[in-house]
Amino acid sequence: MSIVANLPRRTLSLSEEEAARPVAMHLTGRQRLSSEERTLSEKIFEEFRSDPRHHEFVLGCLNCGECTTGCPAARFYDFSPREMLQIAANGDATTLWDAMQEKIWACCQCYTCNMRCRFGNDIAGIISVMRELSVYHGLEATRRTLAPFGRSLTLLMTVGTQVSSDMIQPDFFRDWGPFATGSDKVWQVGADVMRRAIPTDVLQTTRSAWEVSVQTSLELFRIYEETGVLDMLRGLDPDLTEMLVDIIEERREEFQEARERFADEIAGMKGPVATFQG
């Protein structure tokens, strides 16, 4: 966001308190924010700048714009990785706050900007740090932005992947036999041959990769609990969080039942499989 866009909307009839504030505050449009927002934005800014990843990801910027050139999001939205990096490197609490409302969610995390950057910045990385903070602090705009992604989030939290095998329909892979629906006959034949060339055991592994065991699912959830990810999510979407907790509770019970059922077998086992309690 350019400085021009941030110019104060109100310049007249300042209260005494407002008039006493440093000039810079008016230049960055700080008075737009409520006092709670101001406090929160400063807190977020402080956390952002003191995050060790900030030091590691943001090196400097020649403002060449090559990151934006390759950015798919920049072609469709008012979004620019260069701007994000500038805000990360030189912005103040308000510009960071503004960027964290919606813009950071335009990024598709493809990391093309990183590949292009001649300075070696981790631009996509610093954007993900901003996202993390916006989720952690449960920003209203973040809640709104992420609302449509409930299904992906549920899968991610319960089985660790966004896509499950039941979501993959032949229609998505029109060039991939035997359901190939593409018009290119040559390619269809080719695809069929290629498909047959895949060894059976590889195909089995590919299938089993989608099947997440109850234990894996529980271990994953334990990680989310212990690392604070679940608390982050609770701040953002309490309803979804409660639903996830319910799902996992059910699985825990299932798991305990299984443990009791196979108690004799487990007693003879060693290692994490034997000691995991769910």
Next chain:
Amino acid sequence: MNPILVLGAGPAGLSAASELASLGAPTILVERESFLGGNPIRWHYSLLAPDLKPAEEVIGALVKKVQADARIERHLSTTLEKAEVGAKGYRVTLKTADTSEIRDVSAVVLATGFDHFDSRRKYEYGYGRFPDVIDFKEFELMLHENKVVRPSDGRVPQRIAWILCVGSRDVQVGNPWCCRLGCAVSIKQAVEVRQKHPEVDAYVYYMDIRTYGLWEDLYWKSMQEYGVKFIRGRIGAVTPAEGGGRLLATGEDTILSRPTEVPFDMIVLASGMEPSAGTKQVAALFGVPVGPEGFLTPQLTDLNPVDSGLPGLFLAGAATGPKAIPDAVTEGMGAALRAFQYARS
């Protein structure tokens, strides 16, 4: 006094040899190419920034001076094969295609210069794939021959883009340094084109314009008098434009913060400067310290930029870093003086 060896016959080496001879020192000038003059002659530079004097005239004067001096022993198409520390100075082996000669020299001036960056390494610009994407040394030749045409179809281009910092200021290709001259040379080329063909549109894509010191005048005049256009931002990709055989340069206009896509008839890449193959070779042969960039490092970059710190070994020109011709010539003079003092002591 054993002769003093000067390695490299570009501006710095020619200057050093010429000064040594005028001091009365026997001088051996060794050059790996078959001609004197270094990169400006090798690549047929047209006019030199910032005074717009023909390179042939400027370097030619120095070449003539060296050619006319009987005290300078010239070895063309010759390389250094071996160097050993002698009682005083070095014992070196000079090699040509079919001969090998051992000589004792009392001091050595390394003026081995730079090579232009190989623009194929910035693959996104399509150099080597699209004939109308050319390197700025190739464009110098076009200007020199007064034949500015598209290599693909021989037509005079309507719109030309210069992309600065190709292989400079870029950790992606491992060259974070500035080439110092890409800005001035590109602007000079744009001016030269506009002088000869005022109907041609000239765009320069830049991150910063570094026409340092008095050269700034060239930058201002290029806009004021020649209407060269400057867009702040780098081109991220060059692709064939749909229809018409033009090239589409895609980038961000960082002043206006918006994407830019402009079709061009020709794209000129301001390729950076790297230590030459010869510079790398002598660094290994003599054990001269090199910096992270691969250029030779003088002992004192501030107070004595021509001493290597090794006995009897002196440095001049672009072997120690990107440099303009006048600076290379000055360093050649300085290195000649220091080498002469050493040889006489």
